[in-house]
Amino acid sequence: MRTHAAHLAATALGLLLAPAANAQGTCGNLTVTLSPNPAPYGAPVTVTVANNSGNAASLSSSCVITAIFSALGASPVFAPFCLTVLTPVPPGTQLSQTWDQKGNCDQQVTPGLYTVVVNAVPGGSCNFSLTIDPCTAGSISSFGAGCGNGAACGGPATLTLEDCPVIGTTVTFRLANGPANAPSALALGASNTSWMGVPLPIPIGLGCSILVSLDVILPGPMTGPEGLALFPGSIPADPALVGQTIYAEGGALSAGTFRTTNGLAVTIG
Numbered sequence: 379m380r381t382h383a384a385h386l387a388a389t390a391l392g393l394l395l396a397p398a399a400n401a402q403g404t405c406g407n408l409t410v411t412l413s414p415n416p417a418p419y420g421a422p423v424t425v426t427v428a429n430n431s432g433n434a435a436s437l438s439s440s441c442v443i444t445a446i447f448s449a450l451g452a453s454p455v456f457a458p459f460c461l462t463v464l465t466p467v468p469p470g471t472q473l474s475q476t477w478d479q480k481g482n483c484d485q486q487v488t489p490g491l492y493t494v495v496v497n498a499v500p501g502g503s504c505n506f507s508l509t510i511d512p513c514t515a516g517s518i519s520s521f522g523a524g525c526g527n528g529a530a531c532g533g534p535a536t537l538t539l540e541d542c543p544v545i546g547t548t549v550t551f552r553l554a555n556g557p558a559n560a561p562s563a564l565a566l567g568a569s570n571t572s573w574m575g576v577p578l579p580i581p582i583g584l585g586c587s588i589l590v591s592l593d594v595i596l597p598g599p600m601t602g603p604e605g606l607a608l609f610p611g612s613i614p615a616d617p618a619l620v621g622q623t624i625y626a627e628g629g630a631l632s633a634g635t636f637r638t639t640n641g642l643a644v645t646i647g
Contacts, residue, residue, distance in 0.1 A: 406501020428472035442475035513542035515647025528555030529605035546615030556605035557632030562598035567591030589641035
């Protein structure tokens with residue numbers, strides 16, 4: 379039996395050699411449905427396999443979703459841990475798995491085209507196209523880079539916004555892949571070019587930088603074992619805010635050093 383890593387490597391190679399992925403359809407004796415597709419930014423996506431054929435069918439592992447790749451990515455943005463065991467889907471039954479649009483490092487993924495991989499027996503590896511739409515109101519863009527090595531998957535911590543920034547709604551900033559079990563904070567500012575007359579970014583050591591003006595600093599929760607901290611907040615239902623841009627950066631204190639994230643430019647819709 380192949381290891382999980384070897385299985386993903388083979389899947390990635392198969393994606394490079396395979397024809398264009400299908401939006402939905404069949405995989406062996408299974409009918410595969412992605413819903414919703416296209417998916418609004420941040421909305422959960424459910425992948426369902428149904429055996430409507432009257433013939434025997436199985437998944438090649440304990441998961442419905444083997445992996446999810448971005449359009450140009452050679453490595454999966456999402457690869458659940460799956461037991462390599464046959465999982466029967468008897469005639470007239472179905473199985474589902476929901477993806478919350480979060481990547482392997484707990485970050486919100488970006489809008490765009492993705493490929494969802496399902497493995498069925500018979501059928502082999504089948505690819506299905508999934509589109510994540512950009513926000514219809516408001517926008518989010520990333521700038522700069524974080525620092526340090528995170529608890530979830532190495533590399534720097536990241537800051538993403540898992541909701542579209544629209545007046546009258548609640549949004550959640552995600553500080554992901556930070557240091558484990560560390561106090562966190564979120565900085566909000568009116569600028570990403572200067573703070574109190576000092577040009578940004580401002581290096582603070584060990585590859586970390588202040589990327590936004592520190593106009594508001596919100597203390598956050600302790601990060602979890604995988605370095606995740608959430609910062610929910612409400613956008614007032616004030617039309618005067620539409621078109622305004624705020625800048626955000628997260629950080630967590632680890633071994634006396636403040637590990638920072640990338641910055642976000644959030645334009646309210």
